[in-house]
Amino acid sequence: MRVLEVTGICVVALLALLFAIFFRRRLLRLGGGTIRLQVRISTMVPGRGWSTGVGQFVGDELRFHRMFSLAIRPKRVLDRRALTVEERRLPSGPERLTMPGHWVVLRCRTGATDLEIAMAETTVTGFLSWLEAGPPRDPGSLRGRPVFGPRPIEG
Template sequence: MRIVEGIGIAVLVLLAALAVLFLRRLVIARQGGTIELGVRLSTMVPGRGWSAGLARFAGDELRWYRIFSFWPGPRRVLTRRGLAVERRRTPDAAELLVLPPDWVIVRCINRQAPVEIAMAERALTGFLSWVEAAPPGESTPETRPYRYKTG
């Protein structure tokens, strides 16, 4: 009987954890301005290191939240100031195992370090508009040193 109780408690805890993850995603998405976005957290192994998440536009910030995380805050924050798109490309064969085939990978440079993000082609248009919509005076060669290249 103790084994059955233990299994029942474990199932209940698992369902509660899944409910918390679902509610967290619902709260983030309900605030509006969200897109599905993958971020490459590690570049140690080619084609690996991608993590799925939701990104929310909040003024001059793009706040990225991991899908499978209990942390209420964003894991990464990209600010529009000093952010430049260096190039875009399609996922290679190894990346297609974790990313949808219709997604585009964009390499961005910000003041800290380069970052690769992946998103749907439809979301890319909005992202590029957001990057270029910086207030006057912020789009100088010092803050945007790289040109956008395809391929």
């Protein structure tokens, strides 16, 4: 009888954990302005280190929440005033196995940090629109945001 009780408690705890994860995800999507995306957390092994999650647009921030997490706070916060998209590419190598075929990988720079995010090709258009729709900047504060291609030659 003791084994049955322990098994029952474990099953109930597992179901409660799954319910909490999916309820949190539902709460994040309830406010609107969310997209599915993947963020590359680790670059130690080429093509690996991607974390699936939900991106939530809040003002000038894109907040990344991991899909299977109980954390209320986002894992990463990207500020559009400091974010530039450096390169756009299709998934290659092992990445093709971890993400859908119609997804695009964007190599971004935020401050001094490089970051890769992946999202559906149709979502990229909305993401770039959100990025470009930021408030105007003081011309001397930060250099412009190139969307694609090489950086302009300064001099």
